[in-house]
Amino acid sequence: MPEFTLWDIVYNLLLAARWTVLLSLVAFVMGGFVALVLLLVRTAGNPWAMRLVRGYVELFQGTPLLMQLFILFFGLPLIGIDVSPWIAAMLGLTLFTSAFLTEIWRGCVESVNKGQWEASATLGMNFTQQMRYIILPQALRIAVAPTVGFSVQVVKGTAVTSIIGFVELTKAGTMITNATYAPFTVYGCVAVLYFVICYPLSLYARRLEGKLHNVSR
Amino acid sequence: MAYQFDFGSILPHWKLLLDGVVLTTELAAVGAVAGVGLGILGAWARSSRIPVISQIVAVYVELIRNTPFLVQLFFIFFGLPALGVKLSEFQAAALAMVINLGAYSTEIVRAGIQAIPQGQIEAAQSLAMNRVQIFRYIVIRPALKKIWPALSSQVVIVMLGSSVCSQIAAEELTFAANYIQGMNFRAFEVYFVTTGMYLVMSIVLRQILKIFGNFLFERRHHA
Numbered sequence: 001m002p003e004f005t006l007w008d009i010v011y012n013l014l015l016a017a018r019w020t021v022l023l024s025l026v027a028f029v030m031g032g033f034v035a036l037v038l039l040l041v042r043t044a045g046n047p048w049a050m051r052l053v054r055g056y057v058e059l060f061q062g063t064p065l066l067m068q069l070f071i072l073f074f075g076l077p078l079i080g081i082d083v084s085p086w087i088a089a090m091l092g093l094t095l096f097t098s099a100f101l102t103e104i105w106r107g108c109v110e111s112v113n114k115g116q117w118e119a120s121a122t123l124g125m126n127f128t129q130q131m132r133y134i135i136l137p138q139a140l141r142i143a144v145a146p147t148v149g150f151s152v153q154v155v156k157g158t159a160v161t162s163i164i165g166f167v168e169l170t171k172a173g174t175m176i177t178n179a180t181y182a183p184f185t186v187y188g189c190v191a192v193l194y195f196v197i198c199y200p201l202s203l204y205a206r207r208l209e210g211k212l213h214n215v216s217r
Numbered sequence: 218m219a220y221q222f223d224f225g226s227i228l229p230h231w232k233l234l235l236d237g238v239v240l241t242t243e244l245a246a247v248g249a250v251a252g253v254g255l256g257i258l259g260a261w262a263r264s265s266r267i268p269v270i271s272q273i274v275a276v277y278v279e280l281i282r283n284t285p286f287l288v289q290l291f292f293i294f295f296g297l298p299a300l301g302v303k304l305s306e307f308q309a310a311a312l313a314m315v316i317n318l319g320a321y322s323t324e325i326v327r328a329g330i331q332a333i334p335q336g337q338i339e340a341a342q343s344l345a346m347n348r349v350q351i352f353r354y355i356v357i358r359p360a361l362k363k364i365w366p367a368l369s370s371q372v373v374i375v376m377l378g379s380s381v382c383s384q385i386a387a388e389e390l391t392f393a394a395n396y397i398q399g400m401n402f403r404a405f406e407v408y409f410v411t412t413g414m415y416l417v418m419s420i421v422l423r424q425i426l427k428i429f430g431n432f433l434f435e436r437r438h439h440a
Contacts (some may be wrong), residue, residue: 059416062373062377062415062416062419062420063377063412063415063416063419064377064378064379064380064381064391064412064415065377066380066381066383066391067380067391067408067411067412067415068412070394070404070408071405071408071409071412074398074404074405074408075405075408075409078220078405079220152282152283156284156285156286157285158285159285159286159287159288160285160287160381162287163287163381163384170285170287170288170291173288173291174291177295182299183291183292183295183296183298183299184292184295184296184297184299184300187288187291187292187295187296188292188296190288190291191280191284191288191289191292194283194284194285194288195280195283195284198282198283198284199279199283202279202282202283
């Protein structure tokens with residue numbers, strides 16, 4: 001039986017961590033895009049569209065990510081779309097991310113002073129112009145810190161995709177454990193790698209938050 | 218060939234799903250009570266005058282908040298036996314939830330404590346109250362009241378997160394769903410129904426926490 005050194009374990013985990021990073025990035029960018037569309041729909045004022053977006057957000061915030069992944073992974077093949085774990089993981093995390101970001105950004109848009117809407121309307125701006133030139137630039141400033149903070153949740157969410165068989169950091173940890181019988185070391189290393197990815201994001205979010213508070217004071 | 222949905226095939230297994238709901242509820246209850254308790258202790262220790270204690274708590278909070286719950290669970294269930302700590306599936310799941318919620322609620326409760334006006338604490342000091350009395354009678358209740366919505370959301374998140382405990386064979390709701398779909402091969406139907414059950418549970422839990430919060434904070438007389 002081959003011997004596994006600590007370096008073998010860490011090296012293989014690092015290889016798998018690339019997939020964790022890639023999945024996080026894709027889910028975050030695509031989720032952000034979907035969230036922006038949903039945010040515009042939500043704030044444009046059509047009551048039915050508003051209710052629909054609210055329902056969407058509540059559905060994803062009120063059910064486990066694992067269930068969302070299972071439904072995509074087992075449900076899409078039923079309507080004739082074959083999905084690999086990678087596609088299901090990407091889609092699932094994108095939808096999950098979009099729901100949370102919609103809710104975070106809605107709060108930021110609503111925190112922009114109401115007078116700004118009224119003033120820009122008085123200048124004859126339509127909804128698109130108001131959003132583009134007046135509201136979003138101000139909301140963006142408030143939104144950066146909680147958005148960076150949420151990216152940590154996305155990275156941690158990718159761990160759940162290991163359960164539908166997507167080979168990222170956590171799944172690699174399980175596979176290596178089965179080969180080495182050293183769960184303490186392997187899962188310890190897995191945790192450290194997640195920490196190395198997430199902690200800088202957390203720190204950055206906190207620094208941004210501090211900056212924002214100092215400006216508004 | 219179009220797929221024929223068959224939600225009726227779940228009905229014979231309703232007892233399994235019910236058992237799953239019960240266990241998920243138990244996990245959530247243990248996690249919520251002990252986790253929030255741990256969070257209050259942690260927030261208290263975080264404001265300790267002894268720097269080492271405060272720093273240890275800070276490290277705990279950062280370690281837990283920056284790693285996935287699933288990895289924490291695997292570490293506790295598969296990793297700790299190497300140190301001679303052997304836990305049952307339920308114990309490992311409950312412990313992971315308590316530790317996880319404890320870290321988040323430490324941060325949340327701390328934010329509430331920091332929002333207490335300094336004058337209140339000075340006033341209590343001038344009445345010769347000691348640190349424990351000040352914390353118990355002056356600080357904690359208004360602090361909790363302030364952060365109750367955030368704390369409630371975190372409890373719901375942890376309850377939903379318990380679905381990954383199926384991976385260490387803790388027999389909660391997701392485990393029941395996996396088990397049923399292994400028998401009737403109706404994966405989509407089973408997970409669809411289970412997802413609905415989680416949705417209902419999270420709505421009910423949110424309401425319970427809201428009512429409990431009102432009960433805790435709205436009473437006029439002193440406890």
